Amino acid sequence: MTAPFNYKDTLARAEQIRWRVEDLIGGEKKLDFSKPFLPESLAQTGQLNFLSARERVLLNQIRGHGYLYMFGVFEECILPFVMDHARGSIEKGDDYETRAMLQFASEEAKHIHLFKRFREEFEAGFATHCDVIGPAEEIGAKILSYDGLSVCLVTLGIEWMTQLHYTESVRDDADLDPLFKSLLKHHWMEEMQHAQLDTLMTDELSELRDEDARLAAVRGYIEIGSFVDGGLAQQAQFDLEALIRACGRSFNLEERTEILKAQHQALRWTFLGSGLTHPQTRAALMRVSPAGAEEMAEIAPAFC
16 A cells, blocks of 8 residues: 655654634724635535525525534544544654654644634624534534544545635635635645544554455444534524524425525535545545445435
């Protein structure tokens, strides 16, 4: 199992990227609540024709708040996992790996701060309270309770999905709030290196396991996805309730059902499908366990 990159080169690329949370948010840099935050491919509000244009923007922004929260949760899972791996690299005596992993951890801590700051800015400017699933600590504890290779695969899918979110949906969308676009751009700039480091970790952890254990790890990835999906169904309900409060009007049963169905599927694509169907994630799954990759391929359409 050989990835087309290494710790030394990935570290060198990471050290060329320099931005601070304060460069992206705070002071005069504020969210524009007249604009959508997420591209239609992620928000998927356009099909809800019974919503007015303003109501679709409000739902889009509510989904943007959920995006900030969920990625904050994911980052808080990734940080301790990376720190554990960094300790192992110190024992191996690989200086480039140790430096790359510590850089990885530092950037993940910065991303946690970044998403918190954007949520604070959202809550200061959006007139309606938006509930979220959790507590975040319980979600993280559940994910981290799985085998390290399963967690590594989940992390890899999360990192590659940020590429898809920015390059295929956000980068060329001129209608989005520029500040939210900047968040997604700068997040991906560092996640690009993290995805490569996580690929190296995935291959290393896989080599320590036999075929049955590797298949079990992929199935663990699937179980984590199912756990997250249950939370996303609840988040869709929370988002609907926030929309009702923000709009100041109720919806009939048929409309509520349509909103919930569309938004649950949109959340599935945003946080599950866009990662597990990414070509790089699929390639990693094939290296870990071809049988597991086949099982994942059968399940993936449900999240797309």
